[in-house]
Amino acid sequence: MPTESTSVSGSGRLAVRKTYKLFIGGAFPRSESGRSYAVTSSGGDFLANAALASRKDARDAVRAARGAFGKWSAATAYNRGQILYRVAEMLEGRRAQFIDEVSLSEGGDAASTVDAAIDLWVWYAGWSDKITQVYGNANPVAGPFFNLSSPEPTGVVGLVAPQESPLLGLVATLAPIIVTGNTAVVLAAEDRPLPAITLAEVLATSDLPGGVVNLLTGRVAETAPWLASHMDVNGLDLAGVTDPALAADLEAAAADNLKRVVRPGATPVDWHADPGVGRMTPFLETKTVWHPKGV
Amino acid sequence: MAFEYAPAPESPAIVNIRPSYGLFINGEFVDPKDGERFKTVNPANEEVLAEVASAGPSDVDTAVAAARAAYDTVWRRLPGRERAKYLFRIARIIQERARELAVLESIDNGKPIRESRDVDVPLVAAHFFYYAGWADKLPYAGLGPDPRPLGVAGQVIPWNFPLLMLAWKIAPALAAGNTVVLKPAETTPLSALLFAEICQQADLPPGVVNIVTGAGDTGRLLVEHDGVDKVAFTGSTEVGRLIAKSVAGTRKRLTLELGGKAANIVFDDAPIDQAVEGIVNGIFFNQGHVCCAGSRLLVQESVAEELLDALKRRMAQLRVGDPLDKNTDVGAINSAAQLEKIRSLSEIGESEGAQRWSPPCELPERGFWFAPTIFTGVSQAHRIAREEIFGPVLSVLTFRTPAEAVEKANNTPYGLSAGIWSEKGSRILAVADRLRAGVVWANTFNKFDPTSPFGGYKESGYGREGGRHGLEAYLAH
Missing domain, CATH: 3.40.605.10 (Aldehyde Dehydrogenase; Chain A, domain 1)
Known part of the structure; x- marks a missing residue:
């Protein structure tokens, strides 16, 4: 990348550039299609070539997410919370690198954006062992039964990450999906995918099991329909779909196996605002268990 | 008798x-x-x-x-x-x-x-x-x-x-x-x-x-x-x-x-008579016109024979007939179209190789009626094990281990309800955790209450x- 740290330095040493790849099942493969696309800065300068994900990549990512769901959803809430907190720690350690990347991607106050992203991981980490208490409850049924409703994760969730906020928007939509035990296939911000791939490096070193988060870069209009129509995807967050006609098509395709769909919100969303629980609950199922009481 | x-x-x-x-x-x-x-x-x-x-x-x-x-x-x-x-x-x-x-x-x-x-x-x-x-x-x-x-x-x-x-x-x-x-x-x-x-x-x-x-x-x-x-x-x-x-x-x-295709899982330590009542309530309540009906009976192999004998004895006591009679257990099928659907899927059950059984049962001449029916020898591939029949028809499958029971129970695109019959509390809680269904009844079935969330x-x-x-x-x- 043409920043000071990566260009030819005064000593004449040529910097080593990073290849930006996909993140599937805990590994960093190139697109099986062999395709890539040029990513430029907000000012129009070339930054890197990102992998242009294909249908096959999307299907591989779904398979990895499904494979990871059993263990991740069965992990203790304490364990999931620790791992999300670890993500915040890793992100904090690479704060300067993320400020550089966010600055090139979207400009603005990159430092406050990265800080907010770190703090959001901490916020969601704390939710792991509280959402059940806040969103579940005992029910006083009229009979001799112990009746308990508890939230459980929906399954594999496809996420089209917000376009305008490639790091903070991604964290604000991804963390609430995985903290409750879902696994995710993410389509990164199409024109600004680099912070997402670097975030995948953070996830890969945070004890997050491979496959819990899978990240694709490429064209939303090409890849999102494969996720929307995939019969092994259980939920779909359309946060980053900016074309209303495409959003409607994706929602209609999602109906084939009755995916839980979160429609695109108002744009721009203020990702710095208090998120509430509204991004966790759409991908939670309520299970109610009846136990008879008797001696 | x-x-x-x-x-x-x-x-x-x-x-x-x-x-x-x-x-x-x-x-x-x-x-x-x-x-x-x-x-x-x-x-x-x-x-x-x-x-x-x-x-x-x-x-x-x-x-x-x-x-x-x-x-x-x-x-x-x-x-x-x-x-x-x-x-x-x-x-x-x-x-x-x-x-x-x-x-x-x-x-x-x-x-x-x-x-x-x-x-x-x-x-x-x-x-x-x-x-x-x-x-x-x-x-x-x-x-x-x-x-x-x-x-x-x-x-x-x-x-x-x-x-x-x-x-x-x-x-x-x-x-x-x-x-x-x-x-x-x-x-x-x-x-x-x-x-x-x-x-x-x-x-x-x-x-x-x-x-x-x-x-x-x-x-x-x-x-x-x-x-x-x-x-x-x-x-x-x-x-x-x-x-x-x-x-x-x-x-x-x-x-x-x-819709639903609920598994009603009976473990070998279940109280058999109580489980039979629950199975009957699970599938014959409201003529089986229940989205959360226990339409797939999963019974542990070691008690399958004993349970089925008891279930058949109990089914022979069910009174099918006039909905307004206070003694009636099973009423009329709601419509001719629904009756046709139940008949058709039951015939498919037979043609796919499952064994059909109903108690001797005199049905009224007019109206829409279907005798309480069970199918044994059902495999997971059979349509009567996969499709919602929405009638008084029970498909019986067997399992050997709790893991197999959970796998079979979850092997459906539906996930509305499920039942677990066992005397062992820790087993009930562990199995309930692993069932992908919105309502789980342990040692009971088809219970509803306004305070209790229902859905799939x-x-x-x-x-x-x-x-x-x-x-x-x-x-x-």
Whole structure:
């Protein structure tokens, strides 16, 4: 990348550039299609070539997410919370690198954006062992039964990450999906995918099991329909779909196996605002268990 | 041996069924403007009960406009405590007219009077009573400090629990401050029309509740109507998918309660007699016309023979016949079309190689009837193990280990309910954790309560009805 740290330095040493790849099942493969696309800065300068994900990549990512769901959803809430907190720690350690990347991607106050992203991981980490208490409850049924409703994760969730906020928007939509035990296939911000791939490096070193988060870069209009129509995807967050006609098509395709769909919100969303629980609950199922009481 | 009983029929004289019904719009019964009329029959004897209006496009327009006007001018402005009192009033009138409602429900639906009297109608009153209490306590529902109603709810309900499904839809919607247009099922419109009278008796403001009768076309007009902010549907997964597609890209919020193929899992340490009662209740309650019916019996191999012997003995005691007879256990199939579907899938069960068994059972000559039936030797690939039959037909499969039971139980696109029979508490809790189903009954089955959320995982739909969770479907927050 043409920043000071990566260009030819005064000593004449040529910097080593990073290849930006996909993140599937805990590994960093190139697109099986062999395709890539040029990513430029907000000012129009070339930054890197990102992998242009294909249908096959999307299907591989779904398979990895499904494979990871059993263990991740069965992990203790304490364990999931620790791992999300670890993500915040890793992100904090690479704060300067993320400020550089966010600055090139979207400009603005990159430092406050990265800080907010770190703090959001901490916020969601704390939710792991509280959402059940806040969103579940005992029910006083009229009979001799112990009746308990508890939230459980929906399954594999496809996420089209917000376009305008490639790091903070991604964290604000991804963390609430995985903290409750879902696994995710993410389509990164199409024109600004680099912070997402670097975030995948953070996830890969945070004890997050491979496959819990899978990240694709490429064209939303090409890849999102494969996720929307995939019969092994259980939920779909359309946060980053900016074309209303495409959003409607994706929602209609999602109906084939009755995916839980979160429609695109108002744009721009203020990702710095208090998120509430509204991004966790759409991908939670309520299970109610009846136990008879008797001696 | 079968016990002999003298007939103990409930008198139908308590209900005054009118020869013809209009649509209930803006607080009064009106003739359909462009709709036709259709007949509703008693499925136990095929006699026509009444003529009912079929709402067309302009009827649905009028109903939605009435609901909108009531929402804007009255209902959303009414303090929660006043809405609550209307709902309490409705609950009380339902209790006062309980016997009448139960008899009417059994006549139009075919379900045994014992069930409509002891299950459906008491639950209906309880549901209104429960949500009445929420109407002035919404900020405490855990949905944020300022939950707001959505507007006009378009609601479409099935024929298996006509009045109970109406209560599940209308009570939370009104408590949250919405107004409703509800379409009852084509074959069971009468209890909803009696409910409309109850709204009149309660002096509910006109337009808060509107009832449009009709078939699937009327339902489609309602859920696709631009003036509807919220769609709630209970019915088949097939229609649920179509509705989900039709609301795609709109502002409408949607909840769906769809089909099921519940596993009822019996472990080798289960109390056999108790489990048999639960299995019978799970699949023969309401003629098996239950989306959460325990239609797949998974029994541990070591007790399969003993359990099946006991189940067959118990099934031989079931009394099939007149829904109005207080001794009747299994009533009439709701319609000729449903009877045909049950027959057809049962024949497929036989042709795919499963063994069919029914107790000796004399069925009435007129009406729609199907004897309680079990299939043994069923494999997971058989259609009767995969498809919802929605009738008194049980598919029996076996398993050896708890892991195999869980795998088979979850091997379905549905995820509405499940049952577990075991004396071991830790096993029940562990298995319940691993079942992908919205309601799990341990050592019981088909229990419902207004405080207890009901709804599915996967292709059994989304959203919950009942309990605090049931409010979420009708509030913006």
